[in-house]
Amino acid sequence: MQMPATTLIQSLMVFSGCAACVWIAGARLAYLADALADRFKLAKSLVGLVLLSLATSLPEVATTLTAAMQQSRDLVLNNLFGGIALQTAILAMADFWARGPITNYPRKANHALEATLLVLLLSVALIITNLGETFVVEGVGIGSVAIAVIYCGAIWLLRRYNDSNDWMPVDLPDPDPLAFPAPTGLSDTADVSLILQAVFACVAILFFGVLLVIFAERIADQSGLGAGFVGVTLLAAATSLPELSTSIAAVRIGAYTMAISNIFGSNLIMLVLVFPADILFRAGPILQDTSRTVSLALAFGLVVTAIYLTGLIVRRKPRLGEFGLDSVLVMLTFLGSLVAYYFAR
Template identity: 30%
Template sequence: MNMPLLWLSLQFAICALLIARAGFVLSRSADALAEAYGWGRGWVGVALLATVTSLPELASGISAVVLVQAPNLAVGNALGACVVNLAFLVVVDVSQRQQPMYREASASHLLSAAFGVVMMGFVAMSLVIRAPAVLHVGLYSPLLLGLYLLALRSVHTHERDHAAQVSPRAGSTAEHQRRAWRHFILAALVVLAAGTWLPQVADALAGELGLSRTFVGTVFMAVVTTLPEMAVTVAALRLGALDMAIGNLLGSNMFNVFILAVDDAFYTRGPLLADAGPAHAGTAATALVMMGLVIIGLVMRPRGHVLRVLSWISVGLVAAYVINATLVYLGGT
């Protein structure tokens, strides 16, 4: 390995370690805040954690279009992160030894998954058909913003109307709350800084390895920038908070799609999705297929495991992810 490649790989690894560690701190401090204020863990997963753990995708996307001028890197990172999040549901499923996770998951996740399908559908259409633009911003951007805000409000209302009210933890002091907020904000800043650094390293790696920006954004960057979601999900599972784990991943997907609207505002050459490569339409379609499988699982609630390890829904998620990564590698630009 030559020195530039070794140095770039080291920087990439440092980004990954920083994001992973910060993601773990986020999960613990968010859980402490949920207990202190009496917030439901499902809502914390969908809104608070999902937003903060997606900060690397937000920072990376803005950095990619402003500093690197690489629309394929930004779009590939956002859509690839959605696919990685859905694939990580397989890990959640495997962790449930007795029965598939879909047997225990709250039905409220159907709402998050359904909004994710609608938002991703608009993205897929905009990638295939050039959408009208206002100034340099595509028409899809305000639609994605409106859908995201509507999704947050709808999930909150559903949680409030159907979930049991949670009382704040007895004995929680103002100092405990301040400490939790300090840890939460510090971890969020670390995630933001590492996420801003990442796209420049990834773009340089793409050049050194001879890989397309589409592939690097969809696979390499997507995996690293979803490390907070992975860390939070694993920590939530250790706490026995299955709904927080699932809500974090599905909520992050909605935020990742919304990020495309933010990136579009910063990309001044025209509508962002109009300049993205055609391979991204395949990634969007893959995300739609995977979210469809999750919805089927939440409705059918399969009982058995395949080879006593995971549900057939998870088998389909793994197959879709592998096929998409292969197609992007072969056809990316």
């Protein structure tokens, strides 16, 4: 996409406008996903894991594939892996709108299993980036193929486990903190209209996501901060806006399990996007010769996911005001990661 030349200030303004559009579309999508789950009798954790996480990951899809075609390795990997800790911190922010720690609400082990499988994928990616790609076929590393295969297996396992009842937590809060159906104003909307609105929201997220990566690269060049630092901070934050707006909207209407699965599902998708990016990146395996920020981003992703995995298992946890201790630790870890990225850039 060829865009006219802009100054740094103009690039920042366009970037902010696109981010605002992505935010609005993402918030609307949460209400639509909740209404569709109720209408078609679907489990909200499954809707969050499959439908909502895929839809809110469209900016990552757009930015990743666009940056890969432009042969920008740093922007691809730092945007993907840097967004994992950021999006997990988004779940921590959602505690502010929840009635108590958000990790107290799940009634099944689905979310703990999601977090465990995410830890597995993050660990595999971290090993590959440190060892380098040993086997390469047509410019595609075997490591990115392995990540794609493990992701498919994880989704298959999560889908099968969705109906399992072999784990039951104790000391549960009220399952329906708000009146249902959720007060979104969509209860009387026709099925076709709900679907069309959801499709329109997805298209808007995808279109403005492409613009985000274009202007993020311009900001990286014009500001002198570099593609690595901008990718792991500014671009990762902008493309995570749908997850932020959808998670906050989901928590406000009481769809806690959908909010949690949305974040973990989005993080899983960001890892598997390494595979198509590797196909489009023609300068060699994309996980070869990565920067320090890539390894740091994966490590911080492991830390925040492990914290929430602990929070999902430990039901009675300390609280700091409205926030659970796990959410506070995730936020502090994320803030610490920003400092680490700056010094490692």
